[in-house]
Amino acid sequence: MTFSWTPHRFSGGALALDVANSIVLRADPERRIDRFADASVMDAFPGGANRHGAERALFGPLEPVTNDARLGLIDLREAIDRHFRAEILGAGKPALLADLLEAIAAVLRRSGERPQALDTATARSALLLLARPEPDRLKICPNCNWLFLDRSRNRSRAWCDMAVCGNRVKASRHYRRNREDPRP
Numbered sequence: 001m002t003f004s005w006t007p008h009r010f011s012g013g014a015l016a017l018d019v020a021n022s023i024v025l026r027a028d029p030e031r032r033i034d035r036f037a038d039a040s041v042m043d044a045f046p047g048g049a050n051r052h053g054a055e056r057a058l059f060g061p062l063e064p065v066t067n068d069a070r071l072g073l074i075d076l077r078e079a080i081d082r083h084f085r086a087e088i089l090g091a092g093k094p095a096l097l098a099d100l101l102e103a104i105a106a107v108l109r110r111s112g113e114r115p116q117a118l119d120t121a122t123a124r125s126a127l128l129l130l131a132r133p134e135p136d137r138l139k140i141c142p143n144c145n146w147l148f149l150d151r152s153r154n155r156s157r158a159w160c161d162m163a164v165c166g167n168r169v170k171a172s173r174h175y176r177r178n179r180e181d182p183r184p
């Protein structure tokens with residue numbers, strides 16, 4: 001099966017969140033899909049982020065990570081997910097913040113002269129998220145469980161992507177309502 005990085009895959013609103021969202025169905029071990037488990041898919045991620053990512057202008061054209069930096073990117077991805085997910089749920093812990101800062105520091109130390117590399121840009125994006133003035137804008141999609149930034153004026157965005165998750169929830173609600181209340 002071929003896979004492509006479509007606009008929906010970059011609905012997190014920040015590169016760090018899009019990288020964290022590269023695991024589909026994270027909470028379901030039986031159906032969980034790690035998109036970065038395939039090196040060619042990981043290498044294609046920067047191209048998708050260059051086309052569809054919310055921070056593409058901020059970081060410039062992204063480049064794939066080197067082979068020796070792949071594990072560092074995975075460690076950073078997991079630290080981003082653990083820290084920000086806990087913050088959203090009100091269970092943030094200093095140890096999770098320390099883990100995230102250590103993963104960021106490790107990536108930045110290794111990055112050398114590759115500021116456009118995916119791991120370096122992801123670390124910088126995570127730092128920007130940590131410094132954000134409005135932490136309540138960070139949310140978890142109730143449909144797919146992805147992390148996203150709510151940039152709506154009134155902070156009312158409910159899903160990571162209305163065209164995908166919003167429609168699925170609304171269609172499911174419609175189906176249940178019509179099944180329970182069949183009209184002539």
